[in-house]
Amino acid sequence: MTDGPALYVDGLSVRFGSLRAIDNLSLLVNRGEIRAIIGPNGAGKTTLLDIVTGKTRPDTGTVLLDGGLDLLAMSEPQIALAGVGRKFQKPSVFEALSVRDNLRLALRAPGRSIFAEMGHRLGAAEEARAEAMLERIGMAGMGARRAGVLSHGEKQWLEIGMLLLQEPRVLLLDEPVAGMSDSETDRTAELVLSLRAPDRAIVVIEHDMSFVERIADVVTVLHEGRTLVEGSMARVQADARVRDVYLGR
Numbered sequence: 001m002t003d004g005p006a007l008y009v010d011g012l013s014v015r016f017g018s019l020r021a022i023d024n025l026s027l028l029v030n031r032g033e034i035r036a037i038i039g040p041n042g043a044g045k046t047t048l049l050d051i052v053t054g055k056t057r058p059d060t061g062t063v064l065l066d067g068g069l070d071l072l073a074m075s076e077p078q079i080a081l082a083g084v085g086r087k088f089q090k091p092s093v094f095e096a097l098s099v100r101d102n103l104r105l106a107l108r109a110p111g112r113s114i115f116a117e118m119g120h121r122l123g124a125a126e127e128a129r130a131e132a133m134l135e136r137i138g139m140a141g142m143g144a145r146r147a148g149v150l151s152h153g154e155k156q157w158l159e160i161g162m163l164l165l166q167e168p169r170v171l172l173l174d175e176p177v178a179g180m181s182d183s184e185t186d187r188t189a190e191l192v193l194s195l196r197a198p199d200r201a202i203v204v205i206e207h208d209m210s211f212v213e214r215i216a217d218v219v220t221v222l223h224e225g226r227t228l229v230e231g232s233m234a235r236v237q238a239d240a241r242v243r244d245v246y247l248g249r
């Protein structure tokens, strides 16, 4: 299915007890776009990603992938297989394995266990894909290094590489530069910009505004589970309401 926006969210609401974490939210992200979602703590950013990936079920609303695939009717693994890739804030690579083996694992057949996979030889084409990904994430020459000894930034790039090998149509990144040095943040901005593709949408939650300014085509400001403002970074920064609830703090 290739028609329609990459991600279509309409009338979405979820309550936790009396708290409306997401409140009648509508959002549309096009293919080829890099979207940033910003907003104060508790605005509902992570909850939105949890709903899109099937981790949290909303009370009402619609979430469609590529204009037609009903994500709310699917399980978490089905959503991942349909092309929604998510990177959590903390890196979660296999620390005891080499960088190259981490990438190889990302190419494993869905459902096959890691142990079965370790004894399985990848084909030449898959080995070549893993090698090309090393280059793409700026880690050529580091394939034999144990992932556990990588810097925080390197672990994040490796995990992004692992996600990319699954060819996501929607890539969700939760605070990718949290805890990074300035130079790591710069490299991450370049990497994210290089991931833009005509058939892929990238959604980034981030509090680092200079990073957001560099990467985002459109910025959505969430506040109390709703969209407060949406538009270019310049428009968002100039908005008095955004300064009130978030940027001016």
Ligand SMILES: Nc1ncnc2c1ncn2[C@@H]1O[C@H](COP(=O)(O)OP(=O)(O)OP(=O)(O)O)[C@@H](O)[C@H]1O
Residues within 6 Å of the ligand: 016, 019, 021, 039, 040, 041, 042, 043, 044, 045, 046, 047, 048
């Ligand atoms: N499983 C849950 N049970 C109860 N309350 C929850 C649950 N998940 C989130 N919340 C609440 O919902 C609100 C939205 O949380 P969410 O984590 O989505 O915000 P956020 O915008 O991602 O914030 P942050 O920038 O701090 O990560 C918060 O008040 C949070 O405490």
